[in-house]
Amino acid sequence: MMGSFGSPDLCMADLILVVAEQRDATPANQLAGGPGGKLNRVSFETVAAAQAIAKETGWAVEVVLPGSGIAGLAQELAAKAVGKVYALEADALAAYTSDAYVHALKTFIGEKQPKLVLFPHTYQVRDFAPRLALALDRTLISDATGYKFEGGALKFTRQMFQGKFAADVSFGGDAPWMATVQIGAFRGDQAFSSDGSVPVESVTAMVADGPARVTPHEVFQEAKQTVDLSQAEVIVAVGRGIKEQKNMVLAENLAAALGGEVAASRPICDNGWLPLERQIGSSGQTVAPKLYIALGVSGAIQHIVGMKGARTIVAINKDPEAPIFEIADVAVVGDLFQVVPALTEEIKKAKGS
């Protein structure tokens, strides 16, 4: 059973525990002689977030990686400046199921009693972390973009109302406090490295016995990709503001003038106006072109995480409060149906000269 949280002052360690994520650590991949799966690189972003919080709070940082046959991957995490890395292992953790993850991490967190548990806001974490928090009788602040440590209290900032507002959210109850960190909010390549002396400890995970309620099958991709938007230098992206399928030609003409690719936010692909492989955002492609022109894209979080690495962002939107403008270099407040044809002509002129 997990330890009691009844007397936090007595047993609560001043510790930030980062829950890292790996993929494909399957027996087949390990037999192939490789490292047996790979770390989800966003784990390093969460390590960077934990290190930043630790710098202000003075708390220690440790990392736990759940899986099976993951000693090599745990070593990779130990390259970062953290106190310790735990490889939390059990056969039942080889293929992800929420039941196994919740059970294993509930027991582990119950023993370690950290002050704060941080996760990357991945689809996998979204699947199990809320349930884990409630199983520990705690709360989870999801998709944090930043934190504030003021007067000894830790608050997380997150977006609300599709990015139209930001909220500072505090924890009302006892530690361990739990939060997920938005993809791209911290720089993984800026996580401090260790001097090579970080210990890796293998821990046998406690997992539920009894029949599995969920049977996972292999992860797959639909059709072979015919376009690699991650390599595109110029992308013209379309959002709901385009209104009708027949208006897509405006974006196509602009992209053609620029020698770029056309892409879209999710609703456009859901409508079938562009193939899914041209969808930008958390469920689609992540891109970092030299130029990204967003036409009628409001800038919901799920879209922003896929394109905010673009070097120059031009946004055209009739709503002066559209969240896309917060990350834009050029914000054109106006009617895209008038601005885009004019812009296409100007670009043709500029390129012709």
Add this chain to the structure above:
Amino acid sequence: MKILVCIKQVPQKDAPLRLNPEGTWIRDDVSWETNEPDAYALEEALRQKEKHGGEVAVITAGPARSQQVLREALAKGADRAIHLEDDRFAQMDAANTARALAAAIEGENFDLIVTGLQSDDFGAAQTGVLLAEILGIPHATIIIGIEKTDTGLKLKRELEAGHYQHIEMTMPAVLTIQSGINKLRYATLIGIKQAKMKPMRKVAWAEVEGKLSKSVQKIEKLYVPGSQKKTRKIEAPAGEAAKQVVEYLKETARVL
């Protein structure tokens, strides 16, 4: 199949939002609509019922105005509605919302509970998952395909970056539904007429209050986020705006 759909009323997508004087929530005088992923969850429930028989119930927790999203669901074909009606449900965190929903459906024993993968207001993506934990049944998130089998469900989960996974699970279960799983239907005139005759059960705050806990996360402050970049704002007639953008791309960004 006996199916429950959890839906939420949220501000309309392009509604201009204003903060309340305390800066802790939005002002209520906006136009509202059904949370989009919840609309897809409802559509999926109606399609499953059409294939396999059974009934579809819809539930929401919110002020009197939120009855509108239940009426629309009934007009589209849901059989009955449950309304946890109180102003206090509007800003409630995911855990207490899930506790309230669980309390309101006690003894109902639904085979399947579906809801949108997240709401357009909080965007926490937690209520469905927490409801499964409270009910002690399995769940799966970000579902893009549902097939009923002899033993339970065969599901298609969406993962990041164009990846998918099939999973099988037992019922009863809670699923959170991704937008785009199906094509939404419109309510018909006859559906709108029939909706007025369909049962709507009201659940008062007092009936579920005992099942709620102290809220353990609190919105201290809601505010308009500052621009993360030095943004050049252009508000000019189209031709002039286009010239200024091209000048920026040539001279400042140097991408033309």
